[in-house]
Amino acid sequence: MSIELPIYKLIPELKEQLQQHHEAILEAAPGAGKTTVVPIALMDESWLKGRKIIMLEPRRLAAKTSAKRLADTLKEPLGERVGYRIRHEGKESSRTQVLVVTEGVLTRMLHDDPSLNDIALVIFDEFHERNLHSDLAFALCLQARDLYRDDNPLKLLVMSATLDTELLQSRLRCPTLTSQGRSFPIEMRYANKSLKNDDVTDEVVRLTLQAFHEESGSLLVFLPGQREIRRAATQLQQRLANETHVSILPLYGELNLKEQEAVIEPAVPPMRKIVLATAIAQTSLTIEGIRVVIDGGLSREARFDANTATTRLHTRRVTQAESIQRMGRSGRTEAGICYRWWSKEQQSRLAVEAQPQIEISDLSSLVMDLAQWGAQERLELDWITPPPKSHWQQAVDLLINLGALKKQNSLQLTSQGEQMGMLGIKPRLARILIEGTLNNSSKIASAICTILSEGDPFTQHNSNLLDRLSWLEGELNIKSKRPKQTYTKAQQQWERRSQKLNLDKLDINKNLNFYKKDPALLLTPAFTDRIAQRLNNDQDKAYYKLANGRKASLPIHDPCAQSEWIIALDVGGHKDSNEDRIFLSIPIKFEMLDALYITREHTAWSKKDGRIVSESQRWIGKVLIDSKRLPSPSTAAICDAVCQYIKEEGINVLPWDDTSLQIQARMQLAFQNGKSTPWPNCSDDSLLERLEEWLTPYLSKVTNQQSLNKLPLADILLNQLDWQQQQSLNKQVPARITVPSGSNHVIDYCELVPTMRVKLQEMFGCTSSPTVFGQSIRIELLSPGQRPLAVTQDLDFFWREAYPEVRKEMRGRYPKHPWPENPMEAQATSKTNRALRSS
DSSP, X not given: OGGGOGGGGGHHHHHHHHHHOSEEEEEEOTTSOHHHHHHHHTTTOGGGTTOEEEEEESSHHHHHHHHHHHHHHTTOOTTSSEEEEETTEEEOOTTOOEEEEEHHHHHHHHHHOTTOTTEEEEEETTGGGOOHHHHXXXXXXXXXXXHHOSSSOOEEEEEESSOOHHHHHHHHOOOEEEEOOOSSOEEEEEOOOOOOSSOOHHXXXXXXXXXXXXXXXXXEEEOSSHHHHHHHHHHHHHHTTTOSSEEEEEEOTTSOHHHHHHHHSOOOTTOEEEEEEOGGGSSSOOOTTEEEEEEOOEEEEEEEETTTTEEEEEEEEOOHHHHHHHHHTTXXXXXXXXXXXXXXXXXXXXXXXXXXXXXXXOOHHHHHHHHHHTOOSTTSSOOSSOOOHHHHHHHHHHHHHTTXXXXXXXXXXXXXXXXXHXXXXXXXXXXXXXXXXXXXXHHHHHHHHHHHHHOOSOSSOOSBHHHHHHHHTTXXXXXXXXXXXXXXXXXXXXXXXXXXXXGGGOOOOOOTTHHHHOTHXXXXXXXGGGEEEEEEEOSSEEEEEETTSOEEEEETTSGGGGOSEEEEEEEEOBTTOSSEEEEEEEEOOGGGGTTTOEEEEEEEEETTTTXXXXXXXXXXXXXXXXXXXXXXXXXXXXXXXXXXXXHXXXXXXXXXXXXXXXXXXXXXXXXXXXXXXXXXXXXXXXXXXXXXXXXXXXXXXXXXXXXXXXXXXXXXHHTTSOHHHHHHHHHHSOSEEEOTTSOEEEXXXXXXXXXXXXXXXXXXXXXXXXXXXXXXXXXXXXXXTSOEEEEESOHHHIIIIIHHHHHHHHTTTSTTSOOOSOTTTSOOOSSOHHHHHHO
């Protein structure tokens, strides 16, 4: 059968590419045979020169099964020419030529030997998954080759069924070799229902039953998560209770390796399998005997929130690339069928590819790896997709808090960070292991790390970590969802890790003997941001505020919900929820937190009290423990608090009056038009932005609303100008203007156009409007009764065209006042006719 695999047609071209160049990109449809054929086909190439081929697989089970298939092809046992190396397990020898590993293993190999001198080729299989480790390993291989392999470059081969070839080609500068064929045809069947993000379990179960009765062979059903898998399994077991030759098997990441291996074993006829799987079965794994795929169309992914350092589950539609991968699971060993419950038209509207993990994951382990590597900044490596700045900074901040990085911009490890990196585990767990080792509590630290790394052993239980530790010690008998042996074996491995630590290189405060009394003390240095204080209860839940600022809840019946303070070790939720759920926690006494809280003075303007309020506050992260009033805040604190209040509420909270408003408007007009003098910008937005610059010197005694209202705002605004600028302002933007009658009149600069209101008779003989910066001011001409008669910026036009009508109407209404026929020759006056005659 292997001779018929489509990939064989591409092997000569691939060999030629790698013979002439050091990079290759291979795109082949699912089932084309790239994983099982390519490494073997390249084993005898002359450029290997006795060195190994490393092939990376994204999952442990995929690495192990791929290695087994390769060894079977050579008719050899594992560990001969083909070996594998995964976490906690491996088979290889001095004769091994092809070593199949997971990406984390390659990263460790690069740390141990950055040159990779005994390796000729690295194959990145299933690269479309854009696993966080694969992106890191790819970037490290590129840099390692540039730094250490000038004479004999490391060759790189990227393989997948669905690739962003344009992006990869730009990085590797090589063409893509494409195999269009597949081993067996696949028939598509669309149910033409509306694709949605809701629970589709019932619809998928209906399709599964239909396919089970219509088709032969085993079935692979894709569902978004464990909850849906359990629900579907229950329904199928009820509906197929009379079927004696079918087994219903779950497949998801939390199953241990042996459980996953059992699922992929072929069913012995007449038995059939219905495998209910998450996206873990999407690629890499070949489940023997699968002929039919039912695609639920949804995928659940964990997305990291850099703001709160917590991970939430998002359920989304599959992408086109993912649906192609799922479809390909059915055509591996014979002609297959794929059921999709949406329509062909909806299929074309799906997103092309999923976001790479580097954009949605916690990057703390990645940043630690780069610090060990010697990188100094985020963009130093040639990434396929650069790490997001927010996720990167959150990871750096966490590593600083864990004591792994020095408090500076570079990625410089502390002595403790070097020990943490040497362990090759998640930074939080490394800190726990270090704390336990320093305080003669390695066993309890290893037990904690076991629970946190292997997953909760209990299906339905309270959240208390202490119960899990008691179960691990044999003191508590509770049914676990995975064999206890899995956890005890893992604990032994954690204890062996702790023995690698060099205590002489560590400089951390010891709390000897405390941990035996309360294991929570081991966890506080690693989970400071997860310390949580109870806020309130309702009928069903106890609510906590975490030190990272996020709100989370425990069921009210959970024993940990009785504690005012806990450490929330496993927190998660869904993207649309305002709160998270605490899945694993441990109570902690407040007196154990003395070394963690920070005391600081907090001074702020209280809108409720209308005054400055100053407090001494104690905080753990974003959790306020308590506060007490302070009698006399510092001048700097007062100024900062008032400025913050004004910025929050707006510039209008200042005591503006007509005088200060006019000064602001005059100064702003000068800023906009006075090019020869550097005038300050006095717009509302600019005043707010420059608040500390111009207002702070006058705020030292502003402690309440009364003192705020007494601020001499007009003088404060003018004091932004020196003496010469003030003289220039009075000259170029005068507050008042003398009119022909000899009177001084105010100019209103708060209007859109500067405006002067004046009695008509006072402007007799004036033919042109006064100007400010060359612009005629607007004149509002008033009757003797101070009512507007006309508004103009062209007095000459008014006297000629409008005045005769105004005179005709007004002379009878105001006979005591002058209304001459020729206003241009009349005396400008504010007086009546009688007053003029007697003067």
